[in-house]
Amino acid sequence: MIELKNITKIYDLGTVKVNALDDISLSCQKGEFISIMGHSGSGKSTMMNILGCLDKPTSGSYHIDGQDVASMSDDALAVMRNRKLGFVFQSYNLLPKLTATANVELPLIYAGNKNRHQRALDALESVDIADRASHHPSEMSGGEQQRVAVARALINNPLVILADEPTGNLDTATSHNIMMLLTEQCQKGITVIVVTHEEDIAKYTQRTIYLRDGKIIEEKRR
Amino acid sequence: MSIWESVKTAWQSIFSNKLRSSLTMLGIVIGVMAVVLLVSIGQGFQQSLTTTFNNMGASALYISSSTDKTITTVRPLTFEDAQALEDKTVAPSISAVSPTLGSRGSVSYGNNNVTIQITGITPAITQIRNYQMEEGRFITDQDTTARNNVVVLGYQAALDLFGSESPIGKSLRVSGSKFQVVGTMQKMGGFGGDSYLLMPLTTMQSKITGGNNVQQIAVKAASPELVDAVIAEITSVIRARHYIRTGGADDFTIQDMRETLNSMQQTMATFSIFLGAVGAISLLVGGIGIMNIMLVSVSERTREVGIRKAIGAKRRDILLQFLIEAAALSLTGGLIGLLLALGGASLMGNISLGTMSLKAEISATIVIIALSVSVGTGLISGTYPAFMAAKLDPIESLRHE
Ligand SMILES: Nc1ncnc2c1ncn2[C@@H]1O[C@H](COP(=O)(O)OP(=O)(O)O)[C@@H](O)[C@H]1O
Ligand SMILES: [Mg+2]
Numbered sequence: 001m002i003e004l005k006n007i008t009k010i011y012d013l014g015t016v017k018v019n020a021l022d023d024i025s026l027s028c029q030k031g032e033f034i035s036i037m038g039h040s041g042s043g044k045s046t047m048m049n050i051l052g053c054l055d056k057p058t059s060g061s062y063h064i065d066g067q068d069v070a071s072m073s074d075d076a077l078a079v080m081r082n083r084k085l086g087f088v089f090q091s092y093n094l095l096p097k098l099t100a101t102a103n104v105e106l107p108l109i110y111a112g113n114k115n116r117h118q119r120a121l122d123a124l125e126s127v128d129i130a131d132r133a134s135h136h137p138s139e140m141s142g143g144e145q146q147r148v149a150v151a152r153a154l155i156n157n158p159l160v161i162l163a164d165e166p167t168g169n170l171d172t173a174t175s176h177n178i179m180m181l182l183t184e185q186c187q188k189g190i191t192v193i194v195v196t197h198e199e200d201i202a203k204y205t206q207r208t209i210y211l212r213d214g215k216i217i218e219e220k221r222r
Numbered sequence: 223m224s225i226w227e228s229v230k231t232a233w234q235s236i237f238s239n240k241l242r243s244s245l246t247m248l249g250i251v252i253g254v255m256a257v258v259l260l261v262s263i264g265q266g267f268q269q270s271l272t273t274t275f276n277n278m279g280a281s282a283l284y285i286s287s288s289t290d291k292t293i294t295t296v297r298p299l300t301f302e303d304a305q306a307l308e309d310k311t312v313a314p315s316i317s318a319v320s321p322t323l324g325s326r327g328s329v330s331y332g333n334n335n336v337t338i339q340i341t342g343i344t345p346a347i348t349q350i351r352n353y354q355m356e357e358g359r360f361i362t363d364q365d366t367t368a369r370n371n372v373v374v375l376g377y378q379a380a381l382d383l384f385g386s387e388s389p390i391g392k393s394l395r396v397s398g399s400k401f402q403v404v405g406t407m408q409k410m411g412g413f414g415g416d417s418y419l420l421m422p423l424t425t426m427q428s429k430i431t432g433g434n435n436v437q438q439i440a441v442k443a444a445s446p447e448l449v450d451a452v453i454a455e456i457t458s459v460i461r462a463r464h465y466i467r468t469g470g471a472d473d474f475t476i477q478d479m480r481e482t483l484n485s486m487q488q489t490m491a492t493f494s495i496f497l498g499a500v501g502a503i504s505l506l507v508g509g510i511g512i513m514n515i516m517l518v519s520v521s522e523r524t525r526e527v528g529i530r531k532a533i534g535a536k537r538r539d540i541l542l543q544f545l546i547e548a549a550a551l552s553l554t555g556g557l558i559g560l561l562l563a564l565g566g567a568s569l570m571g572n573i574s575l576g577t578m579s580l581k582a583e584i585s586a587t588i589v590i591i592a593l594s595v596s597v598g599t600g601l602i603s604g605t606y607p608a609f610m611a612a613k614l615d616p617i618e619s620l621r622h623e
Binding site: 049052054055074075078079081082083087089093094095097098106107109110111112152156 | 224227231234235238525526528529530531532533534535536537538539616617620
C-alpha cells in the first residue's frame, strides 16, 4: 500500500545542511492505523509532507498503491493528492468564506465530479455533522470544524488519510471523539497516519513509530 | 476543474469581498466611461462636421474680402460683383451665385428676445446651401427688388421666439424695425446650428447695415469637377472689376469646400488621437489598480492557495481562478462604466457651445471595443498575480498565517 525506501530529506540552508529525514524505510498495510511520535524538530511534519505528495524526498523511493511517486509530475501529484490522499490539519484549514458543505465539495470540484452537493451532505452525515452543513467555519467549534475537515478528507474515498497533529488544538474529550472517528475510517479499510505528541492519542493506533533527528528509533505495535 | 467551476469560484471570491471588489472595479469603471464618452463625443463632433459640410454644399465656393494686411487697397465685394459672376459668357462653369451679408443682431417677438445670426440673402442661396422649408415660403426675387420687410426663421430661432405658435404672418422686430415672418426652415444641425434669421439682401443693406456692400458671395460649380475652372473664372472676373493689375495680389479669397473638408478631417484626426490617448491613460491606470489589488489579494490568500493545492488543485486551476477573477472584475467594471457613459451621454443631450451643437454618438463598435478592452486589461493585469499564485509552494503556503 505505502512503501518508503531509504528516504532522506536534506534542507540545504547554504552554510548548514539539515538532515530532516535520514534513511527512512517504512511500509504500511491497507486499513492500518499508525501514529508517528517524536520531539519537535524530529522530522514528523517533513515525513507527512512527503507521504502526502506535497514535497519530494532528496533521495529514496516512495510507492503508493504500486505507483512510483518520485517520477511523477506536479500535476500527477495533484491528482494523487486529490484521489488517493486525504488531509486533516491541526488548524483544520477550512476556507473561511465557504460553508461546511462547500468546503467538503472542494476536492470533488478539482476531481471534476458531478452530484457534488449530495455527496458532500452524505460525507457530513457520515461524520455526524450534517446539522452544520450550511454553517461557515467561524460559526463552528474546533471539534465541529475538524469533523468537517475529516468529511473533506473522506469525500473522494481516499486510500490514505494523513493527519498532522489533528487533535493539537482540541480539548481531551473532543480529541477522543476525533480519534474514534479516525478509528472508524481504518475499520472501513482506509490507512490512517497521525502525528501526535500525546501517548493517549497514540494509544488509539495499532502501531507507533518514534522519530528522532530524522531517524526511526523505535517502533511499537499494540 | 472545468472553466465553469473556475468562473463560479471567481465570482464567489468577488462577492465575498464586496468593498475591495468595488474599489478595484472603480478604475476600470472610470476608464471605460471616459473612453466611451470621449470617443462618442468625438463621433458626434465628426457627425456635426459632416452635416455642416453637407449643408454648405459639396460643390460650393465662398468668396470674401481678403484679410491680408499687406494688400493696401481692398475693394469691398458688391452686389454688382455678384451679378457679374452670373454672366455665362465670362463664367460658364458657375451655376448659381448668391451674395450674402451677415451680422449678429437682436430679434424680438412680444417678450421673447434672442440674439442670433441675421443674414441677407438672395433666393439663389437655396441652389447652393441645403435649405429646406418647414412652413410658409422662402424669400423671393420680388422681395429682393421691392426690399420687402420679410424674414424666414431657422428652426431653433422660430422655436425660441414663437414656441408652439405658428410664426407665419406674425410681425417681429429686428434692430428696431418691423418685419413679417413668411417662412420657417427645417432642422439642419451641424455647427451652423438652427438659430438664424434670413431676409432679402437688399432689405438688409438698406434697413440694417446701410451701403451697397456684401460680405460674402456664395457660388456653386455646375459640377464638382468644375471647381478648379470656377476658381479661375471668379479670379479673372473679380480682378477685372477690382482693377487689379497683372502681378498684383488678389484682394479677395476663395474658400473651396474641398480644402475646408481636408482641414476639418485633419482637425478631427488630431482630436481623435487626443481623446483616444486620454481614454487609454485612464484604462492603463485602471489596469494598474487591478494588478495592485490582485497582488495584495494573492498574498492575502496564500493559505487558501495552499489548502486548494493540498486537496488537489493543479497550477492551472489556481492560475485560472485568479485570471478569471481579474477578468470578471474588469468586465463588470466595464459594464458599469458603459452604463454610466450611456447615462452620461443621454444626460448631456445636445451641448451647445456658441453656435456649435454637440451630441455624443454611442455606436455598437465602441461598446464592443470598450468591453473587450476592459476584459483585456483585466487579463493582462491579472496574469502576473495569477502566475505568482499558481507557483506558490503548497507547504510554504499552508504555513502562511
Ligand atoms: N522548509 C524548511 N527549510 C529548512 N529547514 C526545515 C524546513 N522545514 C523543516 N526544516 C527542518 O527540518 C527539521 C524537521 O522539521 P519538522 O519535520 O517540521 O519537525 P516536526 O514536525 O517533527 O516538529 C527541523 O530541524 C526543521 O528546522
Ligand atoms: Mg510539525
